Amino acid sequence: xxxxxxNSKGIIVSDKFELGYCIEGEGxxxxxxxxxxxxxxxxxxxxxxxxxxxxxxxxxxxxLKGVDEKSDYELYKILDDIELARKSLGLxxxxxxxxxxxxxxxxxxxxxxxxxxxxxxxxSTGPSHGIHMNLAEEYWQNSVCPERKEKFKxxxxxxxxxxxxxxxxxxxxxxxxxxxxxxxxxxxxxxxLWKGVRANTKAxxxxxxxxxxxxxxxxxxxxxxxxxxxxxGKYDFQVAPFYSWNDYQKKFQNLTMRLFExxxxxxxxxxxxxxxxxxISWFEKNQ
Numbered sequence: 001x002x003x004x005x006x007n008s009k010g011i012i013v014s015d016k017f018e019l020g021y022c023i024e025g026e027g028x029x030x031x032x033x034x035x036x037x038x039x040x041x042x043x044x045x046x047x048x049x050x051x052x053x054x055x056x057x058x059x060x061x062x063x064l065k066g067v068d069e070k071s072d073y074e075l076y077k078i079l080d081d082i083e084l085a086r087k088s089l090g091l092x093x094x095x096x097x098x099x100x101x102x103x104x105x106x107x108x109x110x111x112x113x114x115x116x117x118x119x120x121x122x123x124s125t126g127p128s129h130g131i132h133m134n135l136a137e138e139y140w141q142n143s144v145c146p147e148r149k150e151k152f153k154x155x156x157x158x159x160x161x162x163x164x165x166x167x168x169x170x171x172x173x174x175x176x177x178x179x180x181x182x183x184x185x186x187x188x189x190x191x192x193l194w195k196g197v198r199a200n201t202k203a204x205x206x207x208x209x210x211x212x213x214x215x216x217x218x219x220x221x222x223x224x225x226x227x228x229x230x231x232x233g234k235y236d237f238q239v240a241p242f243y244s245w246n247d248y249q250k251k252f253q254n255l256t257m258r259l260f261e262x263x264x265x266x267x268x269x270x271x272x273x274x275x276x277x278x279x280i281s282w283f284e285k286n287q
Contacts (some may be wrong), residue, residue, distance in 0.1 A: 020037070106121070
């Protein structure tokens with residue numbers, strides 16, 4: 001039976017990392033892997049009346065005690081951390097949710113620990129962050145208005161300035177430099193979402209530069225028995241475009257795929273009401 005813990009924060013220690021977590025809401029538990037600071041700001045209060053969200057740091061966002069090595073960020077270690085958190089919090093089966101690159105973590109966790117997962121939710125993730133990114137570049141070049149491309153150019157100049165000022169914040173600076181690709185609304189300022197977030201650069205260099213680049217998402221995909229929700233933004237240029245999933249859809253046993261027409265990389269925030277309704281409907285149909 002799942003233990004109910006409402007609106008609390010804490011730390012789970014794994015090796016040299018302190019992994020923060022933030023619990024908001026009540027109901028069926030949903031572990032959102034990523035940053036326990038960033039992600040609570042992107043999901044609505046409505047969803048938190050239906051589900052108990054556990055926003056969990058992975059090692060890339062955890063507080064590091066000592067010196068890190070690339071090997072500290074092996075994917076299997078991150079998956080084991082999620083399982084450690086699930087057990088430490090007294091949870092039975094969970095919904096595991098991953099956004100963007102964290103979608104790969106959710107996918108692989110569900111494959112490695114199927115007995116711990118009732119449902120799998122993936123938001124704004126491409127089939128890989130490697131070969132499929134060629135499609136992202138093609139989509140960007142052929143589909144984007146001049147105003148969006150001009151903002152992207154301006155943001156690259158700001159990126160260089162920010163890097164000179166605080167190079168240790170590379171990942172956050174990079175994400176801010178991608179606003180033209182990540183937000184449907186060109187005027188949206190995402191700075192407030194990143195306030196207080198720290199990131200371990202070696203983690204993202206390795207995970208995005210190697211692990212997610214080379215990942216084969218189809219491996220073991222047809223064996224996943226739990227319901228899968230795949231939410232994608234039509235104007236998401238930060239990952240492989242929505243149609244890159246066409247060749248993979250038939251490999252799922254139980255897939256619900258939703259395309260959000262007025263979203264880019266963050267439909268859970270950009271079209272919150274529609275996203276909430278689709279997510280709740282998917283869950284209720286697959287209990």
